[in-house]
Amino acid sequence: MEFGNDINLEIDQKLIEHFEGRIVRKDLTKKIKEGANVPVYVLEFLLGQYCTSDNDEIIEKGVEYVKRILADNFVRPDEAQKVLSILRERGSYTVIDKVTVRLNIKQDQYQAEFSNLGIKGIPLNAYYASEYDRLLCGGIWCIVQLDYEYNEEEKVINPINIRKLTPIQMPHIDLDEIKKGRKAFTKEEWMNVLLRSTGMEADKFTERQKWLLLTRMLPLVENNFNCCELGPRSTGKSHLYKEISPNSVLVSGGQTTVANLFYNMGTKQVGLVGLWDCVAFDEVAGINFKDKDGIQIMKDYMASGSFSRGKEEKAASASMVFVGNINQDVQTLLKTSSLFDPFPDVMANDTAFLDRIHAYIPGWDIPKYRPDFFTNDYGFITDYLSEFMREMRKENFGDALDKYFKLGSNLNQRDTIAVRKMVSAFVKLLYPNGIYTKEDVAEIIEVALEMRRRVKEQLKKLGGMEFYDVNFSYIDNDTFEEHFVSVPETGGGKLIPEGMNNPGTIYTVSRGKNGMIGVYGLETQMLPGNGKLERTGLGTSREAKEASDTAMNYLRANSRSISGAISTTNKDYIINYRDYNGLGMTINLALPTLIAICSVALGKPVVSSLAVLGEISIGGILTKVEDLANTLQVCLDSGAKKVLLPITSAADLGSVPSELMGSFSIIFYTTPEEAVFKALGVE
Missing domain, CATH: 3.30.230.10 (Ribosomal Protein S5; domain 2)
Known part of the structure; x- marks a missing residue:
């Protein structure tokens, strides 16, 4: 469907009315992103400030202003010394950079570190650390006014000072604004808004594909949610975790250590699971722990949200995501091995590890991305979307199904936990105000049961009778009718075919x-x-x-x-x-x-x-x-x-x-x- 049709215009008008300053036209992001190596969430924050209008002239002026800001103030790592030289010559300069703050206990002073500028130990007013606490938790992108004043008599004092710091990423979000604004949209419209906000044109996807794309967002909105997605290349499996959310980290290459991921015994610092909402592993085939106990600690964490290192037990809330490629036809893979086959052998044959995966997204059902799959319409600024999802992690809707349904007898405790987590996460995304119907919940349960059953079906192939119960169902509390949920790909392509074979077969x-x-x-x-x-x-x-x-x-x-x-x-x-x-x-x-x-x-x-x-x-x-x-x-x-x-x-x-x-x-x-x-x- 083309930009500007009636349905999209109606959604656009609702977004402008209820979320002004929180939305951006995604075609503007695409245009500037091609020439600016900044994260999408930084770019869209600036566009949201200057380009939220349906007036083309205002938008054009806003785009030019954003381009000028990026050209003048964004610090490229290879130009760091040039920027510092300008700062020294002028005495003041404004930069856009990622700032991380630490408390220097010996000096009782907050100190900032600039990622691209490559400087650290810059004194920071305590006000900023308390007002924007995410500066202390992995850092956020900021517009910073710097002063340079060298004192010949006090050479030990850093000549660079921070005059003013303004976070580019949303430092906080008003959830009531989202909950109130949600009432203006139907479920279908809200689903389109969420997908548009990640850059996708919802009208290009089938209803099932929309649900699968939404499932990718669950680890960002639910604590300690483990999922995997394996499928063909070019289907955007890692795009969400790398470009869209500043709250997730993509571990590329697969090689990692227990210290990096969980806890460094030497520095006494918690690793990635303590700093990010979601840790995604790209190319699962290459996952490799240098430590022998790496997989065991990961299993412990995936099951309980905590891990033991030395004498201490640490807790964290980061979700685990595993994405990778399947290099052959799914039906062939089902016939010859399991859908977990692309994982390293140490994981692919470990049923205890695989059982801790709550959902398996069928990447083969998502089409390869084409240019027209990316939207030109309005959507939330990605940072606003990310902060919405981050705040919703504090809420829990796992009991949403109990009012209308109960789960069938084939689901064991791990299956039940997995399904409840998915129900909770979907409700957070689609019905953040807690207003939903029985039909809405049934629709969510169907998807949740399929995603978990796909894991269980493969466990049954690998582990046998221990995982025999795969006939997942849910029961209506009013009619006592039991609905069974199947997994589409297991329906055909059986090794032992129906009908007569040739003699001798x-x-x-x-x-x-x-x-x-x-x-x-x-x-x-x-x-x-x-x-x-x-x-x-x-x-x-x-x-x-x-x-x-x-x-x-x-x-x-x-x-x-x-x-x-x-x-x-x-x-x-x-x-x-x-x-x-x-x-x-x-x-x-x-x-x-x-x-x-x-x-x-x-x-x-x-x-x-x-x-x-x-x-x-x-x-x-x-x-x-x-x-x-x-x-x-x-x-x-x-x-x-x-x-x-x-x-x-x-x-x-x-x-x-x-x-x-x-x-x-x-x-x-x-x-x-x-x-x-x-x-x-x-x-």
């Missing part, structure tokens, strides 16, 4: 070389020959080759008891074995190989959606399935609807949840021959 589920349970496929061809068995895909596994030999030797001895049409003397068989989950080839291949050869020899496919379980010895003795419950869970996740199971495993069915049992038709067999008959659907 078999799927089996068993433990792989690395100890995890996965899906293995066999594809078989029959050619004229002299009874040889050729195999591909087994790699160097001696045990797997022996298992396939066992099948062929059993068939040579017992083929007549199955069918006289099966030849082991004038036909050759070629089998390709596939390890779908990349777990290392299983050694439980004798029974699947036997069924595969019989299927192709008789020209008869196995019954549809069948998973073959169990193993046989060369003498035909059945081996029961190890870890039956987890094996059946993998069968279900892989699309199997029928399971061929040895009678020796019947006694273990008591360990399988009834809900899981009810998902299959279980077909028992008592001999290898019976397994072949039932697999081929022969009574």
Whole structure:
């Protein structure tokens, strides 16, 4: 939709009426940002002061004034000495720089440090430290009038003094102003305002994509909220944390230390989690702690919001965000590994760490950014938006769902905490005045349950029955109706497809070389020959080759008891074995190989959606399935609807949840021959 249409004009008029001085036209930001290397929130603060008008002439004059301010006063690091020289020559000069203040206890004096100007130890009036306390907490951007007066007699005294300091970033915010102004907007309009304020043109996104973009904002509005987003490149995963909010820090490159992130034992200073509202890790694949206990301390912090260093336990409220790229199709990733696969191995296989992630944003559902995705309309000054989110961290709406709903029985304590945090955060963003309806809350719960279930689904793949309960739901307090929430990407692309396969195509589920349970496929061809068995895909596994030999030797001895049409003397068989989950080839291949050869020899496919379980010895003795419950869970996740199971495993069915049992038709067999008959659907 073009700038100036009726809907956007209506939102613009409401913003000008209720938030004058707090908004900026985002196309102005884009124009100046291209030529000025200043953070967006600094630029928009200045634009908000001089360009909040619908009069083009006033806006044009304001833009020129902002450009002049930046050209004359913004300190570039490489020009620091030039600015200091001008200050010395003129005796006074006004600069725009990031200022951090520390209390020098020995001198009982507040002292300022200028980031780009590269000077520190500049005395500061105590008034500024108390009035703008964020100067003491990581620093804020300011316009500062400096004086220079060198005293020959008192050379030890710093010649530079601060005459006046004016914060560019909002030093504080009136939440009542936001809450009152929110009443003028519908939910859809307010959602558009929030997205516009981050630079996005809301009209270019679907309703679902808008919710996903809003989910990125949750770590900025909720304390100790952990989320990850993996997806294709160029979808703006780290943009919000780097450019839009001055309250978040983006850790690029991945390499970090416990001292930097949590607590420095030498200096006794709290790290990034104590200084910022949100710590975001860019490119998760490269995350690497120099300290051996780094991941353990991170897990402790993600679970409790505190961590132990030395004799002390420290608390902090920073949220953790993990963003990274997925380099392959999501359906392929779901088939072959887990959605956490891009994480470093030390994290990707640690279910305790992954379970502490409250939400997984599906980055693949957000389109790659194009120039027309960025808005030209009015939105909040990003610093105003950031301070609004920062102040809302002090409030809690986690109980918003209790009035209308309760969560289903499949959610454990961690799941419940995660969902409540998301509900609270969404309400803070969309309904900061606490005015919302039952339908509003239901809409939020749907999104929250999906984001947490995505984490749980992957934990189930990695950790098995410990994370079996994934059927998330919420129950209406009035009607007692239960609503189940699914995860879109798990709906299709099953490894074990529906319908009939070609003769000789078999799927089996068993433990792989690395100890995890996965899906293995066999594809078989029959050619004229002299009874040889050729195999591909087994790699160097001696045990797997022996298992396939066992099948062929059993068939040579017992083929007549199955069918006289099966030849082991004038036909050759070629089998390709596939390890779908990349777990290392299983050694439980004798029974699947036997069924595969019989299927192709008789020209008869196995019954549809069948998973073959169990193993046989060369003498035909059945081996029961190890870890039956987890094996059946993998069968279900892989699309199997029928399971061929040895009678020796019947006694273990008591360990399988009834809900899981009810998902299959279980077909028992008592001999290898019976397994072949039932697999081929022969009574």
